[in-house]
Amino acid sequence: MSFSNYGQLCTEVYDLTKKIGQSFGGDIEYYREKLKHCKGRILEAMVGSGRVMIPLLESGLTVDGVDYSPQMLASCRNRCEERGLRPELYEANLQELSLPHKYEAIIIPGGSFLLIEQREESLRVLHRLYEHLESGGRLILDLFLPDNNYNSAELGRWGGSATYNLPNGDMITMEGKCVEADLFFNQYRVSYLKYEKWRNGTLIQTELQRFALRWYGVEEFKCTLESVGFANVTVCADFEDEKKPTSGNQKFIYQAVKS
16 A cells, blocks of 8 residues: 555544644634734644635634645635635645745644654755745744654554544544654654544544654754854744743744745
8 A cells, every 4th residue: 555645544534633713722723813913824734624714714814724635725715715715826846836926924733744744855845935025024923842752662562542433423533653763863754554444333534644743952953043043043832922932842933034
């Protein structure tokens, strides 16, 4: 079986667990507040199925979306159409991003930037985002540090199963196994996620996803943004501007300006 890239079953689970307007720790409220004075276009990179973008559109902002997964974009488009929204959505690899607009702001919520597996790829993405900003435009994104309670004896073993019941009566089960991990030196972890869809007790569809996370130290990522050319880089914790990072359990929110 080949690996999927946020395929159909993953998207169905994503839609169940990340509902439109569902805020995680106040992230939607934070992005809405930071963007409320924007008069120009906003881009949500790695938009997924629209959990954050749709509330921003409904607040009157002009927001485009871009994602690598056609299944995620199809879900996002359907959810927008159900609400009478017609945003511009693009299927693209962020490393090769070439859109027809410049943006007043670009956002990447949900820690999604950590899904870019290689550091060289991450730098290319940041350069492309920088080029898509207007002069003085802002990049806003949030990151997190993964749980470091890793047991090497679990490497390569399936576990951590979950079950999701779909509205039509079908059921999706998901299992994961960690296949690579270097938590402290190269700061990455790779897992396989196996999705199986069941109908009346019969397995009808299977999907295997390679799920990689690569993370950054708080100051490390600030320096990374500055190396790309961003200025006025700030970082706060848990979607509170005045709250400084003090713990690995917090969310870290970066703001940076194209100088």
